[in-house]
Amino acid sequence: MAFLSYRNVRVAGMSVGVPKHKICNLDAADISKDYDAASFIEVTGVKERRIGELTVSDLAIPAANQLLDELGWEKPSVDGLVVVTQHGDYIVPATSCIIQERLGLSKECMAMDISLGCSGWVYGLSSLVGMMSSGNLRRCLLICGDARRRVEFNDPLFGFAATVTALEYKEGAENICFHLGTDGSGYDAIIIPDGGARNQITPSSFIPQEIDGREYTPLQSRMKGMDVFSFGITTAPKSVKKLAEHFGFDYTSYDYLVLHQANMKMNAMIAKKLKFLPEKVPSSMWNFGNTSSASIPLTIATQLRECCTQGLVRLLCCGFGVGLSWGTVALEVENIIIPDLIEIEE
Amino acid sequence: MELKEFIENFAAQFDDTDASEIKAETVFKELDEWSSLIALSVIAMADEEYEVTLKGDDIRNASTVEDLFNTVKSKA
Numbered sequence: 001m002a003f004l005s006y007r008n009v010r011v012a013g014m015s016v017g018v019p020k021h022k023i024c025n026l027d028a029a030d031i032s033k034d035y036d037a038a039s040f041i042e043v044t045g046v047k048e049r050r051i052g053e054l055t056v057s058d059l060a061i062p063a064a065n066q067l068l069d070e071l072g073w074e075k076p077s078v079d080g081l082v083v084v085t086q087h088g089d090y091i092v093p094a095t096s097c098i099i100q101e102r103l104g105l106s107k108e109c110m111a112m113d114i115s116l117g118c119s120g121w122v123y124g125l126s127s128l129v130g131m132m133s134s135g136n137l138r139r140c141l142l143i144c145g146d147a148r149r150r151v152e153f154n155d156p157l158f159g160f161a162a163t164v165t166a167l168e169y170k171e172g173a174e175n176i177c178f179h180l181g182t183d184g185s186g187y188d189a190i191i192i193p194d195g196g197a198r199n200q201i202t203p204s205s206f207i208p209q210e211i212d213g214r215e216y217t218p219l220q221s222r223m224k225g226m227d228v229f230s231f232g233i234t235t236a237p238k239s240v241k242k243l244a245e246h247f248g249f250d251y252t253s254y255d256y257l258v259l260h261q262a263n264m265k266m267n268a269m270i271a272k273k274l275k276f277l278p279e280k281v282p283s284s285m286w287n288f289g290n291t292s293s294a295s296i297p298l299t300i301a302t303q304l305r306e307c308c309t310q311g312l313v314r315l316l317c318c319g320f321g322v323g324l325s326w327g328t329v330a331l332e333v334e335n336i337i338i339p340d341l342i343e344i345e346e
Numbered sequence: 347m348e349l350k351e352f353i354e355n356f357a358a359q360f361d362d363t364d365a366s367e368i369k370a371e372t373v374f375k376e377l378d379e380w381s382s383l384i385a386l387s388v389i390a391m392a393d394e395e396y397e398v399t400l401k402g403d404d405i406r407n408a409s410t411v412e413d414l415f416n417t418v419k420s421k422a
Contacts, residue, residue, distance in 0.1 A: 034381040043383045212382040226402035229386045234399050269390055 019052030045264025118321025120293030
């Protein structure tokens with residue numbers, strides 16, 4: 001069982017980089033053959049999204065520079081960098097190596113990628129916090145996000161974003177507790193079928209197939225929406241309850257439940273099952289869509305900015321999706337630095 | 347669980363389709379309003395009302411509303 005708890009590490013700040021270019025799903029005439037844009041927005045909660053000819057590193061670097069600047073952290077003081085993405089700049093090498101160089105971090109900085117999506121911020125946080133809690137790494141950056149360049153820009157659910165979470169070693173910092181889980185039997189619930197070692201690229205990789213009224217080639221991410229929905233509404237509440245039970249706390253006492261921004265209907269169901277009032281479950285889907293591993297920090301940085309920068313806030317965060325993979329974290333943030341949203345031009 | 351109540355719960359997921367159009371023998375995927383989005387509402391309804399987790403295949407393999415009722419009943 002993967003229950004983890006680490007102390008002596010605090011979140012120092014968070015920043016978000018998104019493309020400046022916005023598109024509105026109401027303007028899209030071709031959302032699906034099965035349903036219209038208004039119905040789509042009503043169920044998913046996704047009205048606007050940010051997209052563009054930008055990669056994860058293009059989005060992350062301005063966001064990281066701004067955050068380091070506002071924190072007053074010199075670049076050579078960053079000891080570690082973890083990048084969580086499934087749409088990196090290249091298939092090989094790791095995007096973390098690209099970012100280490102482009103950001104100007106030290107060659108003594110450890111850097112690695114983690115290939116996860118919706119659960120990725122929780123997993124990335126657990127990995128870095130675990131490595132830092134002994135005090136050997138003092139300052140680290142966790143970068144999470146996807147820029148789905150391979151998918152048609154009219155795919156209505158997903159938006160591009162990269163988030164930076166700055167972590168620092170601080171003796172006496174409160175415990176951060178995690179529950180992590182996996183069910184690989186659902187590996188094909190969200191999948192890019194071709195282009196990896198299993199199914200190499202062939203001419204048929206470029207032929208579109210119809211899924212839920214929309215066309216996707218086997219080189220583009222597709223989703224079994226109904227299965228992912230069932231998975232989310234059952235697994236996410238269980239993970240939160242397991243975490244609370246294992247560590248012996250009352251999860252309803254937390255200030256906010258920050259869920260992966262999957263779709264509005266799914267998140268409303270999860271919140272209801274956990275008896276969280278809607279005002280304690282912030283959402284960023286309306287303006288940014290589903291932003292994969294960026295969605296939890298993006299929601300904190302855009303929707304809870306005021307309280308997180310001006311006091312102590314107890315957060316319960318749950319990510320769930322592609323893998324299938326899920327994770328819940330309970331943490332406190334206090335007076336953290338959150339720069340203005342960084343909008344990046346192409 | 348009752349078939350009549352299940353049909354009412356099922357019909358409540360539609361906005362534009364009159365409840366009187368939905369009967370036990372209705373082939374629901376042929377309804378104009380049926381879509382993958384309504385399917386999510388039906389999965390949510392089964393979870394809320396019956397504490398049953400329906401998967402994509404359960405929806406795909408059902409033809410009539412009664413077929414789906416039987417699936418939910420067998421899982422309840």
